[in-house]
Amino acid sequence: MTINRERIRELRDHIADLPADKLNMRTWSRNHSCDTAACIGGWAERLFVTVDHPWSADTYDALGLTGAQGTALCYPEYRGPGEAPENPYSATPTQAARVLDILDKTGEVRWDLAMAEALEPA
Numbered sequence: 001m002t003i004n005r006e007r008i009r010e011l012r013d014h015i016a017d018l019p020a021d022k023l024n025m026r027t028w029s030r031n032h033s034c035d036t037a038a039c040i041g042g043w044a045e046r047l048f049v050t051v052d053h054p055w056s057a058d059t060y061d062a063l064g065l066t067g068a069q070g071t072a073l074c075y076p077e078y079r080g081p082g083e084a085p086e087n088p089y090s091a092t093p094t095q096a097a098r099v100l101d102i103l104d105k106t107g108e109v110r111w112d113l114a115m116a117e118a119l120e121p122a
Contacts, residue, residue, distance in 0.1 A: 004064035005104050011044050011063070012100035018043075018093045025076070025089045025096070028056075040096055041074035072109035073099065088115060 015023060022037050028045075029038035038046065041059050048062035060070030076088035088111040091099070099114035 001061075001066050002064050003069075003103070003107055004062070007044075007048055007063050008100055008104045011040070011047060012097045012104065014047060015040065015043055015093050015100065016097035020092055023091065023093045023096055025091050028074070039074060040100070041070070069103075069109055072111075073103065076109075076111045091115065 023039070023043075024037040025039045027037065027039060027042070029036050029042040041056060044063055045054055045059045049058050051058055056070060056074065057067065059074070060067060063070070065073065088095075088099075091111075091114070095114050099109060099111055102108065102110045102113055
């Protein structure tokens with residue numbers, strides 16, 4: 001499967017512009033009729049998926065991601081303190097946009113880098 005880099009960039013830009021309270025990596029949020037918070041997958045679904053009752057796989061397909069890539073992006077593995085700079089489930093819009101930027105450039109979902117780089121001073 002080929003990553004749809006155009007959609008990854010569009011999603012990155014959309015998430016980067018979100019207020020902090022509109023990104024919540026703990027909830028997919030399929031409520032499209034209101035302005036509720038959602039994770040990366042939920043926002044991707046809102047932007048790109050047109051089926052009535054989507055599955056995660058529909059969102060992954062819309063982004064050109066394999067199941068493994070989509071799962072790593074939308075359900076990041078967190079092993080506990082000391083194994084990652086910060087829990088990806090507490091990601092800010094800036095950190096989520098960074099993981100999408102890394103995905104666009106490398107084809108890899110690297111929450112460890114996105115979370116660490118977002119913590120470094122500018």
